[in-house]
Amino acid sequence: MKRILVSIKRVVDYNVRVRVKPDGSGVITDGVKMSINPFDEIALEEALRIKEKGLAEEVVVATIGPADCQQQLRTALAMGADRALHVLTDAAIEPPVAAKLLRKLVDKEQPILAILGKQAIDDDCSQTGQMLAALWGRPQATFASKVEINGDKASVTREVDAGLETLEVDLPAVITTDLRLNEPRYVKLPDIMKAKKKPLETLEAASLGVPLQSALQLLKFEAPAARSRGVMVKDAQELVDALKKKGLL
Protein backbone atom coordinates (compact mmCIF):
# COMPACT_ATOMS: atom_id res chain seq x y z
CA MET A 1 0.00 0.00 0.00
CA LYS A 2 1.22 3.51 -0.78
CA ARG A 3 1.49 4.99 2.64
CA ILE A 4 2.67 8.32 4.04
CA LEU A 5 4.06 8.55 7.55
CA VAL A 6 3.67 11.91 9.28
CA SER A 7 5.24 12.59 12.64
CA ILE A 8 3.81 15.22 14.93
CA LYS A 9 4.98 16.72 18.21
CA ARG A 10 2.95 18.11 21.07
CA VAL A 11 4.32 21.56 21.89
CA VAL A 12 3.39 24.71 23.76
CA ASP A 13 0.88 26.51 21.52
CA TYR A 14 2.24 29.02 19.02
CA ASN A 15 0.35 31.89 20.67
CA VAL A 16 1.59 31.30 24.21
CA ARG A 17 4.18 33.71 25.50
CA VAL A 18 6.70 31.25 26.92
CA ARG A 19 8.29 32.14 30.25
CA VAL A 20 11.30 30.69 32.01
CA LYS A 21 10.70 29.23 35.48
CA PRO A 22 12.17 31.37 38.27
CA ASP A 23 14.51 28.54 39.32
CA GLY A 24 15.88 28.19 35.77
CA SER A 25 14.95 24.52 35.52
CA GLY A 26 12.82 24.90 32.40
CA VAL A 27 9.89 26.87 31.07
CA ILE A 28 6.43 27.17 32.57
CA THR A 29 4.13 24.57 31.02
CA ASP A 30 1.59 24.12 33.84
CA GLY A 31 -1.85 25.15 32.63
CA VAL A 32 -0.41 26.22 29.28
CA LYS A 33 -2.24 25.38 26.05
CA MET A 34 -0.59 22.57 24.10
CA SER A 35 -1.04 21.96 20.37
CA ILE A 36 0.36 20.12 17.39
CA ASN A 37 3.61 21.79 16.33
CA PRO A 38 2.46 24.15 13.51
CA PHE A 39 4.99 22.79 10.99
CA ASP A 40 3.75 19.25 11.70
CA GLU A 41 0.18 20.33 11.00
CA ILE A 42 1.42 21.51 7.61
CA ALA A 43 3.12 18.11 7.15
CA LEU A 44 -0.14 16.32 7.86
CA GLU A 45 -2.09 18.62 5.56
CA GLU A 46 0.37 17.90 2.73
CA ALA A 47 0.05 14.15 3.27
CA LEU A 48 -3.74 14.41 3.19
CA ARG A 49 -3.65 16.42 -0.05
CA ILE A 50 -1.35 13.85 -1.68
CA LYS A 51 -3.78 11.12 -0.66
CA GLU A 52 -6.76 13.14 -1.90
CA LYS A 53 -5.06 13.39 -5.31
CA GLY A 54 -4.96 9.60 -5.39
CA LEU A 55 -1.17 9.46 -5.09
CA ALA A 56 -1.20 7.68 -1.74
CA GLU A 57 -3.67 5.35 -0.10
CA GLU A 58 -3.10 5.77 3.60
CA VAL A 59 -1.85 8.47 5.96
CA VAL A 60 -0.41 7.26 9.26
CA VAL A 61 0.34 9.83 11.95
CA ALA A 62 2.86 9.12 14.70
CA THR A 63 4.04 10.84 17.82
CA ILE A 64 6.53 10.15 20.59
CA GLY A 65 5.77 11.24 24.12
CA PRO A 66 3.67 10.84 27.25
CA ALA A 67 0.01 9.78 27.45
CA ASP A 68 -1.23 13.38 26.99
CA CYS A 69 -0.01 13.31 23.37
CA GLN A 70 -3.08 11.26 22.51
CA GLN A 71 -5.01 14.54 22.33
CA GLN A 72 -2.84 15.71 19.45
CA LEU A 73 -3.08 12.32 17.73
CA ARG A 74 -6.89 12.51 17.96
CA THR A 75 -6.77 15.99 16.44
CA ALA A 76 -4.62 14.61 13.62
CA LEU A 77 -7.11 11.78 13.06
CA ALA A 78 -9.90 14.36 12.99
CA MET A 79 -7.97 16.29 10.34
CA GLY A 80 -8.07 13.15 8.22
CA ALA A 81 -5.22 10.78 9.11
CA ASP A 82 -6.33 7.14 8.76
CA ARG A 83 -4.67 5.79 11.86
CA ALA A 84 -2.23 6.78 14.59
CA LEU A 85 0.84 5.36 16.28
CA HIS A 86 1.75 6.51 19.76
CA VAL A 87 5.29 5.75 20.88
CA LEU A 88 4.71 6.08 24.58
CA THR A 89 7.44 7.46 26.85
CA ASP A 90 7.79 9.96 29.67
CA ALA A 91 11.47 10.48 28.86
CA ALA A 92 12.70 13.74 27.33
CA ILE A 93 13.43 12.71 23.75
CA GLU A 94 16.24 14.42 21.81
CA PRO A 95 16.15 14.53 18.00
CA PRO A 96 18.68 11.70 17.45
CA VAL A 97 16.54 9.42 19.62
CA ALA A 98 13.34 10.57 17.94
CA ALA A 99 14.92 9.83 14.55
CA LYS A 100 15.92 6.33 15.64
CA LEU A 101 12.42 5.63 16.94
CA LEU A 102 10.86 6.94 13.72
CA ARG A 103 13.28 4.73 11.78
CA LYS A 104 11.69 1.76 13.57
CA LEU A 105 8.24 2.99 12.53
CA VAL A 106 9.47 3.31 8.95
CA ASP A 107 10.52 -0.35 9.08
CA LYS A 108 7.08 -1.26 10.35
CA GLU A 109 5.06 0.87 7.92
CA GLN A 110 7.25 0.97 4.77
CA PRO A 111 6.00 4.41 3.66
CA ILE A 112 6.73 6.05 0.28
CA LEU A 113 7.15 9.34 2.11
CA ALA A 114 7.86 10.48 5.64
CA ILE A 115 6.76 14.08 6.11
CA LEU A 116 7.84 16.05 9.17
CA GLY A 117 7.77 19.67 10.23
CA LYS A 118 11.05 21.46 9.56
CA GLN A 119 11.43 22.29 13.25
CA ALA A 120 9.52 22.05 16.49
CA ILE A 121 8.75 25.44 17.95
CA ASP A 122 9.75 24.34 21.46
CA ASP A 123 13.38 23.24 21.10
CA ASP A 124 13.81 24.86 17.64
CA CYS A 125 16.34 22.11 16.77
CA SER A 126 15.43 21.40 13.13
CA GLN A 127 17.19 18.02 13.16
CA THR A 128 14.82 15.05 13.26
CA GLY A 129 13.81 14.83 9.58
CA GLN A 130 17.38 15.05 8.32
CA MET A 131 18.51 12.47 10.88
CA LEU A 132 15.72 10.09 9.89
CA ALA A 133 16.71 10.44 6.21
CA ALA A 134 20.34 9.61 7.08
CA LEU A 135 19.41 6.57 9.20
CA TRP A 136 17.05 5.38 6.47
CA GLY A 137 19.66 5.99 3.75
CA ARG A 138 17.08 7.92 1.72
CA PRO A 139 16.83 11.41 0.18
CA GLN A 140 15.83 14.45 2.20
CA ALA A 141 14.07 17.54 0.90
CA THR A 142 13.96 19.99 3.78
CA PHE A 143 12.09 23.31 4.18
CA ALA A 144 9.66 22.40 1.41
CA SER A 145 7.29 25.00 -0.02
CA LYS A 146 6.02 22.85 -2.93
CA VAL A 147 5.81 19.09 -3.40
CA GLU A 148 4.91 17.26 -6.60
CA ILE A 149 4.80 13.47 -6.78
CA ASN A 150 5.62 12.03 -10.21
CA GLY A 151 5.52 8.24 -10.13
CA ASP A 152 8.43 6.99 -8.07
CA LYS A 153 9.99 10.46 -7.83
CA ALA A 154 9.13 13.73 -6.15
CA SER A 155 9.98 17.25 -7.20
CA VAL A 156 10.35 19.46 -4.15
CA THR A 157 10.84 23.21 -4.01
CA ARG A 158 12.75 24.30 -0.92
CA GLU A 159 12.97 27.67 0.82
CA VAL A 160 16.68 28.38 1.07
CA ASP A 161 18.71 31.48 1.90
CA ALA A 162 19.33 32.17 -1.78
CA GLY A 163 15.67 31.89 -2.76
CA LEU A 164 13.87 28.77 -3.98
CA GLU A 165 15.74 25.58 -4.81
CA THR A 166 14.16 22.62 -6.61
CA LEU A 167 15.35 19.06 -6.06
CA GLU A 168 14.28 15.80 -7.61
CA VAL A 169 14.34 12.86 -5.21
CA ASP A 170 13.68 9.17 -5.63
CA LEU A 171 11.01 7.71 -3.36
CA PRO A 172 10.89 6.77 -0.61
CA ALA A 173 12.12 10.05 0.80
CA VAL A 174 11.87 12.37 3.78
CA ILE A 175 10.32 15.81 3.35
CA THR A 176 10.30 18.54 5.98
CA THR A 177 7.81 21.35 5.64
CA ASP A 178 8.17 25.09 5.62
CA LEU A 179 5.39 27.55 6.42
CA ARG A 180 4.17 28.29 2.93
CA LEU A 181 3.69 24.72 1.76
CA ASN A 182 -0.03 24.87 2.52
CA GLU A 183 -2.63 26.13 4.95
CA PRO A 184 -3.86 23.31 7.19
CA ARG A 185 -7.61 22.65 7.21
CA TYR A 186 -9.81 23.30 10.20
CA VAL A 187 -11.19 20.34 12.05
CA LYS A 188 -15.00 20.05 11.97
CA LEU A 189 -17.06 18.66 14.84
CA PRO A 190 -18.33 15.52 13.01
CA ASP A 191 -14.72 14.69 12.17
CA ILE A 192 -13.80 14.83 15.84
CA MET A 193 -16.55 12.30 16.55
CA LYS A 194 -15.38 10.08 13.70
CA ALA A 195 -11.77 10.31 14.86
CA LYS A 196 -12.69 8.61 18.14
CA LYS A 197 -13.34 5.42 16.19
CA LYS A 198 -10.14 5.47 14.16
CA PRO A 199 -7.37 3.06 15.19
CA LEU A 200 -4.73 4.37 17.58
CA GLU A 201 -1.95 1.92 18.37
CA THR A 202 0.30 2.42 21.38
CA LEU A 203 3.88 1.16 21.34
CA GLU A 204 6.06 1.28 24.45
CA ALA A 205 9.16 3.26 23.42
CA ALA A 206 11.31 0.97 25.54
CA SER A 207 10.14 -2.02 23.49
CA LEU A 208 11.55 -0.64 20.22
CA GLY A 209 15.17 -1.37 21.06
CA VAL A 210 16.39 2.25 20.97
CA PRO A 211 18.33 3.65 23.95
CA LEU A 212 16.31 6.63 25.18
CA GLN A 213 18.83 8.45 27.32
CA SER A 214 19.79 12.06 26.62
CA ALA A 215 23.25 12.96 25.40
CA LEU A 216 22.85 16.59 26.39
CA GLN A 217 22.31 17.99 29.85
CA LEU A 218 20.24 21.18 30.00
CA LEU A 219 21.91 22.94 32.92
CA LYS A 220 20.06 26.21 33.10
CA PHE A 221 17.25 28.12 31.40
CA GLU A 222 17.43 31.92 31.38
CA ALA A 223 15.18 34.62 30.02
CA PRO A 224 16.87 36.48 27.18
CA ALA A 225 18.48 39.84 27.89
CA ALA A 226 15.66 42.33 27.60
CA ARG A 227 15.84 45.25 25.21
CA SER A 228 14.41 48.30 26.80
CA ARG A 229 11.97 50.71 25.30
CA GLY A 230 13.75 53.61 23.64
CA VAL A 231 12.66 57.08 22.70
CA MET A 232 9.71 58.19 20.62
CA VAL A 233 10.19 60.85 17.96
CA LYS A 234 7.45 62.85 16.32
CA ASP A 235 8.40 62.97 12.65
CA ALA A 236 10.83 61.85 9.96
CA GLN A 237 13.13 64.82 10.54
CA GLU A 238 13.51 63.97 14.24
CA LEU A 239 14.09 60.34 13.32
CA VAL A 240 16.87 61.22 10.90
CA ASP A 241 18.40 63.60 13.46
CA ALA A 242 18.33 60.88 16.13
CA LEU A 243 20.06 58.42 13.79
CA LYS A 244 22.70 61.01 12.94
CA LYS A 245 23.30 61.65 16.62
CA LYS A 246 23.94 57.93 17.10
CA GLY A 247 26.37 58.02 14.16
CA LEU A 248 24.19 55.69 12.14
CA LEU A 249 23.67 57.93 9.13
Added chain:
Amino acid sequence: MSKILIVAEHDGAKLNPATAKCVSCAKAIADAEIVVAVFAADGAAVAAQAAAVSGVTRVLQVDHPANAHALAATLAPQVAQLAPGYSHVFGPSTTFGKDLMPRVAALLDTPQLSDVMAAESATRFRRPMYAGNAIVTVEVAAGTQLVATVRTASFEAAPAAAAAAPIEAVAVTAELPTHTRFVSVSGARSDRPDLQTAARVVSGGRALGSADNFKILYDLADTLGAAVGASRAAVDAGYAPNDLQVGQTGKIIAPELYLAFGISGAIQHLTGIKDARTIVAVNKDSEAPIFEIADIGLVGDLFQIVPEIARLVSSGK
Protein backbone atom coordinates in the same frame (compact mmCIF):
# COMPACT_ATOMS: atom_id res chain seq x y z
CA MET B 1 42.71 19.69 23.20
CA SER B 2 39.81 20.29 20.87
CA LYS B 3 40.05 19.62 17.19
CA ILE B 4 37.26 21.34 15.29
CA LEU B 5 36.18 20.66 11.72
CA ILE B 6 34.18 23.45 10.09
CA VAL B 7 32.17 22.80 6.94
CA ALA B 8 32.57 25.83 4.68
CA GLU B 9 29.54 27.35 3.01
CA HIS B 10 30.15 28.87 -0.42
CA ASP B 11 28.54 29.38 -3.82
CA GLY B 12 31.36 27.76 -5.81
CA ALA B 13 33.33 31.00 -6.11
CA LYS B 14 33.04 32.86 -2.83
CA LEU B 15 33.27 31.78 0.79
CA ASN B 16 30.08 32.74 2.65
CA PRO B 17 30.85 35.07 5.61
CA ALA B 18 28.96 32.59 7.82
CA THR B 19 32.06 30.39 7.70
CA ALA B 20 34.30 33.02 9.32
CA LYS B 21 31.64 33.34 12.03
CA CYS B 22 31.87 29.62 12.69
CA VAL B 23 35.63 30.12 13.05
CA SER B 24 34.98 32.80 15.70
CA CYS B 25 32.77 30.38 17.61
CA ALA B 26 35.46 27.69 17.39
CA LYS B 27 38.11 30.18 18.58
CA ALA B 28 36.10 30.69 21.76
CA ILE B 29 37.06 27.13 22.71
CA ALA B 30 40.50 27.13 24.36
CA ASP B 31 43.41 25.52 22.47
CA ALA B 32 41.29 24.53 19.52
CA GLU B 33 42.86 23.35 16.30
CA ILE B 34 40.53 24.66 13.59
CA VAL B 35 40.30 22.92 10.23
CA VAL B 36 37.97 24.13 7.47
CA ALA B 37 36.69 21.68 4.86
CA VAL B 38 35.67 22.99 1.44
CA PHE B 39 33.49 20.66 -0.62
CA ALA B 40 33.19 21.81 -4.23
CA ALA B 41 33.53 20.73 -7.84
CA ASP B 42 36.65 22.90 -7.99
CA GLY B 43 37.29 24.44 -4.60
CA ALA B 44 40.67 26.13 -5.17
CA ALA B 45 39.37 29.71 -4.96
CA VAL B 46 37.14 29.08 -1.95
CA ALA B 47 39.88 27.10 -0.16
CA ALA B 48 42.26 30.03 -0.61
CA GLN B 49 39.71 32.36 0.98
CA ALA B 50 39.17 29.95 3.88
CA ALA B 51 42.94 29.66 4.39
CA ALA B 52 43.11 33.43 4.81
CA VAL B 53 40.73 33.49 7.81
CA SER B 54 42.52 34.14 11.10
CA GLY B 55 42.46 31.13 13.44
CA VAL B 56 42.26 28.52 10.71
CA THR B 57 45.17 26.05 11.00
CA ARG B 58 44.49 23.99 7.90
CA VAL B 59 42.07 23.79 4.97
CA LEU B 60 40.91 20.54 3.44
CA GLN B 61 39.92 20.89 -0.21
CA VAL B 62 37.57 18.10 -1.24
CA ASP B 63 36.94 18.34 -4.97
CA HIS B 64 34.36 16.09 -6.61
CA PRO B 65 32.00 16.65 -9.56
CA ALA B 66 29.07 15.65 -7.31
CA ASN B 67 29.84 18.69 -5.13
CA ALA B 68 28.85 21.21 -7.82
CA HIS B 69 25.66 21.77 -5.84
CA ALA B 70 25.46 21.53 -2.06
CA LEU B 71 23.18 18.52 -1.52
CA ALA B 72 23.03 17.29 2.07
CA ALA B 73 22.66 13.66 0.98
CA THR B 74 25.84 13.90 -1.09
CA LEU B 75 27.90 16.03 1.31
CA ALA B 76 27.04 14.26 4.56
CA PRO B 77 28.97 11.02 3.81
CA GLN B 78 31.99 13.13 2.81
CA VAL B 79 31.89 15.13 6.05
CA ALA B 80 31.49 11.87 7.95
CA GLN B 81 34.55 10.53 6.11
CA LEU B 82 36.66 13.43 7.44
CA ALA B 83 35.12 13.60 10.92
CA PRO B 84 36.98 10.82 12.81
CA GLY B 85 39.56 12.39 15.12
CA TYR B 86 37.67 15.67 15.49
CA SER B 87 36.04 16.57 18.79
CA HIS B 88 33.59 18.99 17.14
CA VAL B 89 32.08 19.40 13.68
CA PHE B 90 30.60 22.85 13.05
CA GLY B 91 28.53 24.34 10.26
CA PRO B 92 26.64 27.61 10.00
CA SER B 93 23.03 27.84 11.11
CA THR B 94 21.95 28.87 7.62
CA THR B 95 19.65 26.79 5.43
CA PHE B 96 22.83 25.11 4.11
CA GLY B 97 24.03 24.08 7.57
CA LYS B 98 20.59 23.34 8.97
CA ASP B 99 19.99 20.94 6.09
CA LEU B 100 23.38 19.24 6.19
CA MET B 101 24.60 19.03 9.78
CA PRO B 102 21.85 16.83 11.27
CA ARG B 103 22.43 14.35 8.47
CA VAL B 104 26.12 14.34 9.40
CA ALA B 105 25.31 13.93 13.10
CA ALA B 106 23.08 10.93 12.37
CA LEU B 107 25.78 9.27 10.25
CA LEU B 108 28.28 9.82 13.07
CA ASP B 109 25.73 8.85 15.75
CA THR B 110 26.51 12.01 17.70
CA PRO B 111 24.24 14.60 19.31
CA GLN B 112 23.80 17.98 17.65
CA LEU B 113 23.45 21.44 19.14
CA SER B 114 21.53 23.80 16.87
CA ASP B 115 22.04 27.58 16.81
CA VAL B 116 24.97 27.82 19.21
CA MET B 117 25.14 31.44 20.41
CA ALA B 118 28.08 31.06 22.81
CA ALA B 119 30.78 28.47 23.48
CA GLU B 120 31.67 28.60 27.18
CA SER B 121 34.03 25.65 26.94
CA ALA B 122 34.61 22.60 24.75
CA THR B 123 31.61 20.92 26.39
CA ARG B 124 29.38 23.80 27.47
CA PHE B 125 27.35 25.96 25.10
CA ARG B 126 24.41 28.34 25.08
CA ARG B 127 21.56 28.18 22.59
CA PRO B 128 18.07 29.66 22.23
CA MET B 129 14.83 27.69 22.50
CA TYR B 130 11.16 28.71 22.25
CA ALA B 131 11.80 31.36 19.59
CA GLY B 132 14.49 32.88 21.79
CA ASN B 133 12.25 33.18 24.84
CA ALA B 134 14.63 30.91 26.71
CA ILE B 135 18.41 30.76 26.54
CA VAL B 136 19.64 27.36 27.62
CA THR B 137 23.08 26.35 28.84
CA VAL B 138 23.80 22.86 27.58
CA GLU B 139 26.53 20.48 28.68
CA VAL B 140 27.71 17.51 26.66
CA ALA B 141 29.69 14.73 28.33
CA ALA B 142 33.45 15.13 27.86
CA GLY B 143 34.74 12.85 25.12
CA THR B 144 31.47 12.93 23.15
CA GLN B 145 31.95 14.04 19.58
CA LEU B 146 29.61 16.95 18.98
CA VAL B 147 28.01 18.36 15.84
CA ALA B 148 26.76 21.92 16.02
CA THR B 149 25.31 24.68 13.91
CA VAL B 150 26.53 28.17 14.77
CA ARG B 151 24.03 31.02 15.05
CA THR B 152 25.78 33.50 12.79
CA ALA B 153 24.13 36.58 14.30
CA SER B 154 25.92 35.83 17.60
CA PHE B 155 29.46 36.03 16.24
CA GLU B 156 31.61 38.55 14.39
CA ALA B 157 33.38 37.13 11.37
CA ALA B 158 37.00 36.18 12.18
CA PRO B 159 39.35 38.71 10.54
CA ALA B 160 41.89 38.03 7.80
CA ALA B 161 45.02 36.18 8.88
CA ALA B 162 48.55 37.57 8.53
CA ALA B 163 49.68 34.39 6.78
CA ALA B 164 47.55 31.89 4.93
CA ALA B 165 47.01 28.41 6.38
CA PRO B 166 48.13 25.37 4.35
CA ILE B 167 45.64 23.78 1.95
CA GLU B 168 45.54 20.03 1.58
CA ALA B 169 43.66 18.12 -1.16
CA VAL B 170 41.57 15.22 0.10
CA ALA B 171 40.09 12.51 -2.14
CA VAL B 172 36.53 11.32 -1.64
CA THR B 173 36.40 7.67 -0.60
CA ALA B 174 32.85 7.69 0.75
CA GLU B 175 30.16 6.22 -1.47
CA LEU B 176 27.90 8.97 -2.77
CA PRO B 177 24.19 8.45 -3.38
CA THR B 178 22.47 9.37 -6.65
CA HIS B 179 18.93 9.44 -5.26
CA THR B 180 18.90 13.21 -4.79
CA ARG B 181 19.37 15.53 -7.76
CA PHE B 182 19.67 19.29 -8.04
CA VAL B 183 17.25 20.79 -10.57
CA SER B 184 17.37 24.57 -10.21
CA VAL B 185 17.63 27.53 -7.91
CA SER B 186 15.76 30.76 -8.48
CA GLY B 187 16.68 33.69 -6.39
CA ALA B 188 16.29 37.37 -6.83
CA ARG B 189 19.96 38.14 -7.37
CA SER B 190 20.27 41.80 -6.64
CA ASP B 191 22.97 44.40 -6.26
CA ARG B 192 21.74 45.14 -2.77
CA PRO B 193 23.73 43.93 0.25
CA ASP B 194 23.01 40.43 1.48
CA LEU B 195 20.32 40.42 4.15
CA GLN B 196 22.29 38.19 6.52
CA THR B 197 25.43 40.30 6.54
CA ALA B 198 24.17 43.82 5.78
CA ALA B 199 25.00 46.60 8.24
CA ARG B 200 21.64 48.24 7.54
CA VAL B 201 18.32 46.57 6.89
CA VAL B 202 15.04 48.16 5.82
CA SER B 203 12.16 45.83 6.56
CA GLY B 204 8.43 45.84 5.87
CA GLY B 205 5.33 44.16 7.22
CA ARG B 206 1.76 43.50 6.23
CA ALA B 207 0.92 47.20 6.46
CA LEU B 208 2.74 47.73 3.16
CA GLY B 209 -0.40 46.28 1.58
CA SER B 210 1.03 45.05 -1.73
CA ALA B 211 4.16 43.95 -3.54
CA ASP B 212 4.03 47.23 -5.48
CA ASN B 213 4.03 49.24 -2.29
CA PHE B 214 7.14 47.41 -1.16
CA LYS B 215 8.96 49.42 -3.83
CA ILE B 216 9.18 52.41 -1.50
CA LEU B 217 11.25 50.25 0.87
CA TYR B 218 13.59 49.20 -1.95
CA ASP B 219 14.05 52.88 -2.82
CA LEU B 220 14.87 53.76 0.79
CA ALA B 221 17.19 50.75 1.03
CA ASP B 222 19.07 51.94 -2.05
CA THR B 223 19.41 55.41 -0.56
CA LEU B 224 20.84 53.90 2.63
CA GLY B 225 22.88 51.12 1.00
CA ALA B 226 20.72 48.71 2.98
CA ALA B 227 19.36 45.22 2.47
CA VAL B 228 15.61 44.64 2.41
CA GLY B 229 13.80 42.33 4.82
CA ALA B 230 10.20 41.40 5.50
CA SER B 231 7.99 39.97 8.22
CA ARG B 232 6.39 36.57 7.81
CA ALA B 233 3.01 38.25 7.33
CA ALA B 234 4.35 40.23 4.38
CA VAL B 235 5.92 37.14 2.80
CA ASP B 236 2.80 35.03 3.36
CA ALA B 237 0.73 37.74 1.69
CA GLY B 238 3.04 37.63 -1.32
CA TYR B 239 4.38 41.17 -0.88
CA ALA B 240 8.00 39.96 -0.65
CA PRO B 241 9.89 36.76 -1.62
CA ASN B 242 10.61 34.08 0.99
CA ASP B 243 14.35 34.76 1.14
CA LEU B 244 13.63 38.16 2.70
CA GLN B 245 11.81 36.72 5.71
CA VAL B 246 13.29 37.69 9.07
CA GLY B 247 12.38 35.80 12.24
CA GLN B 248 12.28 32.49 14.06
CA THR B 249 11.72 30.50 10.89
CA GLY B 250 13.39 32.91 8.50
CA LYS B 251 16.70 34.68 8.85
CA ILE B 252 18.22 35.70 12.17
CA ILE B 253 20.14 38.91 11.59
CA ALA B 254 22.30 41.34 13.54
CA PRO B 255 22.67 44.57 11.56
CA GLU B 256 23.92 47.87 12.98
CA LEU B 257 20.61 49.45 12.05
CA TYR B 258 17.23 47.78 11.56
CA LEU B 259 14.37 49.91 10.28
CA ALA B 260 10.97 48.22 10.67
CA PHE B 261 8.06 49.73 8.75
CA GLY B 262 4.53 48.51 9.37
CA ILE B 263 5.73 45.53 11.37
CA SER B 264 3.70 44.94 14.51
CA GLY B 265 6.40 42.87 16.20
CA ALA B 266 5.23 39.29 16.76
CA ILE B 267 7.60 37.44 19.07
CA GLN B 268 8.63 35.22 16.17
CA HIS B 269 9.77 38.30 14.26
CA LEU B 270 11.51 39.92 17.23
CA THR B 271 13.60 36.81 17.78
CA GLY B 272 15.13 37.41 14.36
CA ILE B 273 16.21 41.00 15.08
CA LYS B 274 17.04 41.31 18.74
CA ASP B 275 20.78 41.26 18.11
CA ALA B 276 20.47 44.36 15.93
CA ARG B 277 22.47 47.26 17.40
CA THR B 278 19.72 49.84 16.85
CA ILE B 279 16.09 49.12 16.04
CA VAL B 280 13.85 51.79 14.56
CA ALA B 281 10.11 51.17 14.35
CA VAL B 282 7.55 53.10 12.34
CA ASN B 283 3.97 52.01 12.80
CA LYS B 284 0.50 53.55 12.66
CA ASP B 285 -0.50 51.72 15.82
CA SER B 286 1.07 53.25 18.91
CA GLU B 287 0.29 50.02 20.81
CA ALA B 288 2.29 47.80 18.42
CA PRO B 289 4.57 45.48 20.44
CA ILE B 290 7.57 46.43 18.33
CA PHE B 291 7.71 49.77 20.20
CA GLU B 292 8.51 47.81 23.39
CA ILE B 293 11.93 46.91 22.01
CA ALA B 294 12.60 49.72 19.52
CA ASP B 295 15.39 52.18 20.32
CA ILE B 296 13.65 54.83 18.28
CA GLY B 297 9.92 54.76 17.62
CA LEU B 298 7.71 56.87 15.40
CA VAL B 299 3.93 56.59 15.25
CA GLY B 300 2.66 57.56 11.81
CA ASP B 301 1.87 56.69 8.23
CA LEU B 302 4.76 54.81 6.68
CA PHE B 303 3.68 55.84 3.17
CA GLN B 304 4.53 59.43 4.07
CA ILE B 305 7.45 58.73 6.38
CA VAL B 306 9.46 56.32 4.20
CA PRO B 307 9.80 58.69 1.20
CA GLU B 308 10.49 61.58 3.57
CA ILE B 309 13.36 59.73 5.26
CA ALA B 310 14.76 58.90 1.82
CA ARG B 311 14.51 62.56 0.81
CA LEU B 312 16.14 63.84 4.03
CA VAL B 313 18.99 61.33 3.78
CA SER B 314 19.73 61.99 0.11
CA SER B 315 19.59 65.77 0.60
CA GLY B 316 21.94 65.50 3.56
CA LYS B 317 19.50 67.04 5.98
